[in-house]
Amino acid sequence: MKRLRLQNDLMMKKNLLFVAALFWGFQLFGQEAQRIHTDALVIDTHNDVLYQSVMRGKDIGKRINTGHTDLPRIREGGIDVQVFAVWCNEKYGKGTAFAYANKQIDGLMNVIQNYPSEIALVTDTESLQRTVSQGKIAAVIGVEGGHMIEGRMDYLDSLFSRGARYLTLTWNNSVDWATSATDETRHSKKLKSKGLNDFGRQVIHRMNELGMMIDLSHVGRQTFFDVMEITNKPVLVSHSNAYALMAHPRNLQDDQIKAVAENDGVICLNFYSGFLDPMHYTKINRLYAKQVTAQDTVRRSTDSKFDRLSAAAKEQLRPPLSLLLDHIDYMVQLAGIDHVGIGSDFDGISSTPKGLDDCGDFPHLTEGLLQRGYSEADIRKILGENVLRLMKAQEE
Structure with a gap:
């Protein structure tokens, strides 16, 4: 009886030691992830807070109780560079879309004017790195939807002069000069043609001249490969995932992923449940x-x-965070570690993985990457260094 009690005591002590070791292991793991995240340059290439909150009169300089984003939560998430998407749907067209794009940029500029010690607009990698070194959030403008230039090259130039550093060629709706993924797959019978037309090719050449990133999220396969044939700069895919893991028209198929890698571009993973979970x-x-x-x-x-x-x-x-990590793994295996980044789509999506409730949860992603066995150097690339390299390439 005494021997049995001793065996039970020993077993209990072993279990307690195992639980303690597991607990401290997780603690140390979390601390290491936080250190890496804090030290790394973190760039999120897509966030819709301008449309979702700023255009509705909300002061994102202070913590708000709606949406995914405000400046305090961007800081908590350790996001150094936030790309603010300028977006409107297809209901805006000629005579309205360009004006609304400028209205959203005005909204961002008001935020910057009201919180100059917190955030600054950056238009090149030199100002980006300087702003980050000053402890401020570096704000980059990305225009989501070619309909916002209303078929006019001078409108493209104007948005660039205001600070826009990428243009997503289409949103879900096609434009006269480029077809979207939605239309090429779901409404293909209504299309007269697919891909870029002559004006679309002129847009690509002009963006290359300006040093404006070509964003291929949302575009159809024909548009995608038409761009790849003529661009002389690496491309961005600002918020898309792997089609092989979730067969959604918005996600990239394997040949597209490989083409971005060959182009030296970067694919940034989207947090939307509908692009992650089949x-x-x-x-x-x-x-x-x-x-x-x-x-x-x-x-x-x-x-x-x-x-x-x-x-x-x-x-x-x-879905669990592991599904997002699966998509990252897939991209890394197919494209290589140098061609993967993060484009959350926060405030533009209705459902996110568990553990990524809002901008403040970005460190959980770093912890997940560390648990998957990624080295610190590789995590730094995914979090921001790859996108920084892409931005520098536009300036050459």
């Missing part, structure tokens, strides 16, 4: 059928169904 839309439909259908007989899109789910149901839909 079961996301199936789960929405199941939860909707279970919770809502009896009270709602109107035929609705999947996104519309998501909006009608309860907060608890929406939480169930969030």
Whole structure:
């Protein structure tokens, strides 16, 4: 009996030691991840807070209780360089889209004017590095949607002069000179042609001349490869994932991933659950059928169904952080470590992986990369150094 008690005591002590070792291991792991994250240059290539909050009169210089983003949370997340997307949907067209783009840039400039010790606009890598060294958030402007230049080259030049350093050639809607991924896959029968036309090729040449990054998120395959044939600068894919892991038209297929690597460009991973989890839309439909259908007989899109789910149901839909890490792994294996970055799409997406609730959670991504076995040097590349290299290449 005494021997049995001694064996039980020993087993309990071993279990306690194991739990303690596990706890301290996680503690040390988290500390190392925080150190790496703090020391690294962190660049997020896509955030929609201008449209989501600033244009609705919210002061993002202070903590707000909505959305994913404000300056305090950007700081908590250790984000050194934030690309602020200038966006509007296809309802804005000739006579309205360019004006609305400028209105959003005005909104960002007001934030900068009101919080000059916190944030500054940067237009080249020299000012970027200087701003970061001063402890400020470096703000970069990216225009999401070629419809915002309204088919005019002088509007492209004007947006560049105001600080825009990338143009996403299309949003989900096509423009007269380039076709989108959505239209090339879902509405292809309505298209007269796919890819770039003559004016589209002129836009690419002009962007190369200006040193403005060509962003190939949202564009169709034909547009994508038309650009690759003529650009003389590396391209950006600001917020897209791997099609092989989630077959969504917005994600890149393997030949596109390899083409970006050959071009010396960078693909930045998106946090949206619907671009990460192959079961996301199936789960929405199941939860909707279970919770809502009896009270709602109107035929609705999947996104519309998501909006009608309860907060608890929406939480169930969030994938684990591991799925985002899987997409990063896939990109790294196919394109190489030098061609992967981060483009969260915060404030432009309705669902994110668990552990990435808002901008303040960026260090969790670094911890996940460390747990996956990435070296500090490789993590630094993914977090920002690759995108910095891409920006420098535009200046050459």
